[in-house]
Amino acid sequence: VACGNEKKIEKIYVGTNAEFAPFEYLEDGKTVGFDMDLMAEISKEIGVEMEIKDMAFDGLLPALQAKKVDMIIAGMTATEERKKAVNFSETYYKANQVIITAEDAEDIPDFEGLKGKKVGVILGFTGDVVVSEIDGVEVKKYNAGYAAIMDLKEGKIDAVVLDGEPAKNFVKNNEGIKITSAEGEKEEYAMAVSKDNKELLEKVDSALITLKENGTYDKLLKKWF
Ligand code: GLN
Structure with missing residues (x-):
């Protein structure tokens, strides 16, 4: 994991x-999604191999700080x-919370x-923070989006707050739920x-610029959204 300062x-x-479909989710045991494709292109651009480590969302920042991973891409x-x-x-996607x-x-x-x-909110997501700031809401925290959606479908909770794209995905794949007209503030992924x-940050940023300039980034947007 450790990359020496001067070492390649x-x-x-x-x-x-x-x-967090369509950004990252499992398909036949493999991590796929927009972020996964983008990350593969970035590592190709930088000229390094990459290995994805899948873990709980609230474990990501601690893992980075403990140097168990070199970077995070997770919406x-x-x-x-x-x-x-x-x-x-640099920002690679703009999103907002929906209900x-x-x-x-x-x-x-x-x-x-x-x-x-x-x-219902997912533990440690920005939706958790947004909802917890509103007075008089009974917040129920979940470890994963699908668990919150299941409780919503069973009428155990009134609403779920989630990022727009994964929310659309849940609504597409589940009957009897909808996205309301409320729009949260813009968030930058x-x-x-x-x-x-x-050193790594600079390489990632310049790779991102290249991918935006050479059309790769737009191709991935079209593929996934
Ligand atoms: N965008 C939200 C956040 O940063 C959710 C991210 C995620 O679940 N992968 O908290």
């Missing part, structure tokens, strides 16, 4: 949480709080509308690198 980087370990929002602990690459409810529930036009409701690895 040969293999990088990349942390992710493969429960991770570059928040001010996380910036205290790690460095983030999922039962199909026959009344529309919730904004996040304040969650007041008085039982709301970026890759995380440890603070003492400026």
Whole structure:
């Protein structure tokens, strides 16, 4: 894992949480998705091998800090709080939180509308932070999105707050749920690198610029969204 300062980087370990389709998820035991393709292109561009390490989302930043992985790509929002602990690459995707409810529930036009409701969030996701800031919400925390969606379908909770793309994915694959018209603030997804690895961060950023310029990035967007 450790890459000496002057030594050439040969293999990088990349942390992710493969429960976030279409960015990263498991298919026949393999991690696939937009982030996985993007990361493969970035490592090709940098000229290193990469190995994906799948783990719980809230274990990603600790793993990076303990140098168990060299970087993270996980649909991770570059928040001010996380910036205290790690460095983030340039933004590679813009997203926002949405609210999922039962199909026959009344529309919730904004996040304040969650007041008085039982709301499922995923532990440590930005949606957790957003909902926890609203007074009078009964927050239920889950370890994974599908568990929250199951409880929603069974009527155990009133809503689930999640990033837009994975939310769309759940709604596509599950009957009886919908996305409301509420739109959360813009969030920027970026890759995380440890603070003492400026070298890797620079390489990742310049690879990202190249992929945006040569059309590869757009090709991946078309493929996955
Ligand atoms: N974008 C959200 C966050 O950063 C969710 C990320 C994820 O679940 N992979 O917390």
